[in-house]
Amino acid sequence: MTGLVVEDLRHLYADRAVIDGLSFTVEPGTAVALLGPNGAGKTTVLRCVVGSAEPAEGTITLNGVAVDERDPAIRREVATLLDDLDFFPDLSAAEHLDLLARAHGNGDPEALVDELLVDVGLAAAANQLPGSLSSGQRRRLALATAFVRPRSLLVLDEPEQRLDTAGVRWLGERLIAEKESGTAILFASHDPELVEIVADSTVTLDPLP
Template structure:
């Protein structure tokens, strides 16, 4: 049984494609306020693990639970509690940047959606592009819009798949602060990253993905060497 405060649990989880695993079994838990960094070499299976944890593909074996319930992508509770930012996430082509964020804010019943949207636009440096559609954004600006949509909504669990991609160093540091802020408010976060600075600043534990999967407990600010 999950301990009090545990948000996400994986028990002997095996992930892959067409019945073939891409890495070893995964077992861990993430409690409220913890940041689990998922690391490994390119192609090790990090994103496959996180996509499975987030309910975007089925596991080959094992169990994943969020708040002690099986992952169900279409379940109302799951959609209310879980936010995710993946690189392949899509936009509504006819909605502007501001309209996208308003849709998310209103859909999750924020008390003051307009002000919340303005705050995210300013934080992610896309306020001057709020009136354009996503196709008019650069790849870095689209990444910032995805992150804004992930952070604007309330959630108890956030999945971030290489959120640092196409961000400049200043925005990466701002993102680190935002992750710590959410964790400090009690959100559990699963972070796939290749950025050592982001990992060291934010992670409370580290999941190393390889043929044999290991979990390393750490403290923010400690040096982490990820590899097998």
Template sequence: MTLAIDVRGLNKSFGDKHVVQDVDLQVEEGRICGFLGPNGSGKTTTLRMLCGLLTPDSGQGTALGLDIIAQANLIKRQAGYMTQRFSLYEDLTIEENLMFSARVHGLDDRRNRVDRALERLGLAERRAQLAGSLSGGWKQRLALATATLHEPRLLLLDEPTAGVDPKARRTFWDEIHALSAEGLTVLVSTHYMDEAERCHEIAYIAYGKLMARGEAQGVIAGSNLVTFNGEGPGIDRLSGEIGRLPGVEMAAPFGQALHVSGTDRRALEAALAPYRREPFRWAEVEPNLEDVFIHLMDRSEDNFR
């Protein structure tokens, strides 16, 4: 096993806010790791430390075998970084943005590189279109083409599909998996649980602290959550009432069903006992990533509060 990312004890503060706290993270080459967590949890700060854009206050480690502090400039040359907001030149065309990026990176054979990127991301027919006139999905494709133009070995994506329609998101993820199959390592932050499930592994960070790590099913199993799904007329309207009962950590309506979870099985079953009657039907189900996400979020303390 060769690690593309291997960092330990990363810390970063801004003023009196300890944004990243003793984070350890290892990602194997060619793997896609989903980086999950609520807003303000240190995901973006961690990504920037890994690619040399920020220097950690303490901690150590490597990215692509290079020291993240002493060799940060070398890491930048071999890493692609796609920011949360579209940051390319909107008054340049798709092709002009790519050519500009090629020059900034000092790439050789620029014309062929740009042509290949346009073809790969389905942008060739739009090459003369101004970037500012593109929809969210096409801007996303252009940003990905730019981030991978210099053929990086590590790709860092900061909530790349926020505000993009489901079809564009699926197309984007198909391309990410194709790049991973070619050996590219990807660390991607996301709030979409369906995207997290498409990752080889996930890491959950909450307000600076890494709280869970591993493949999705392992993280779910390690949460120790017990979940029951209730069905029946009007059961979804009971979420507030049931959610306040001892032993119930969360009660969330899903259409006309109700998802109820907790870590103490006995207390949870006692809470649900009065509702195990007609017209309601209950069945134990496996918790999903969203259940675990909310469970971990509720157990963490907001360091900006």
């Protein structure tokens, strides 16, 4: 089976179940939005999917292979943005993206970074250090770091955070383009408009008692 397959996921914090019996799939070229109120378990599911949290039960596979963040083959397939990023204080926006593009073996890092900076609306701020960017600009840079990686699965936690209206519109267009290039997308969101534009289906979580 291609894409992401989550089957019978159960996750506990201490001995309290926050996710129980959750199953869904994200096929290549489609997007699934995780919905639900604060504390429903969306971030927990995303952490299990990227392999940074260990489920108590269930299986998670990407293109038929069990996900494990320590597995370089899986890490090459998954681009993720779950938390705010810590940036190097003395590397500019462009230098951050350049570093990542080279680390991931991109054949033409300069062209990729130039294109991405324009795409995320940071061309004019390309040479600014992270500390001098606005919080929305830092968020755009963080999103750009996910788009500089090779990926067949994109996992994003509330990617709309701190973006202005134009930024959310850009994000929607960008995610649609990602789907068109065959990427599977799993994202948690509290923005109904973004969900409406991008998601092919939704999975709604309810907090467990």
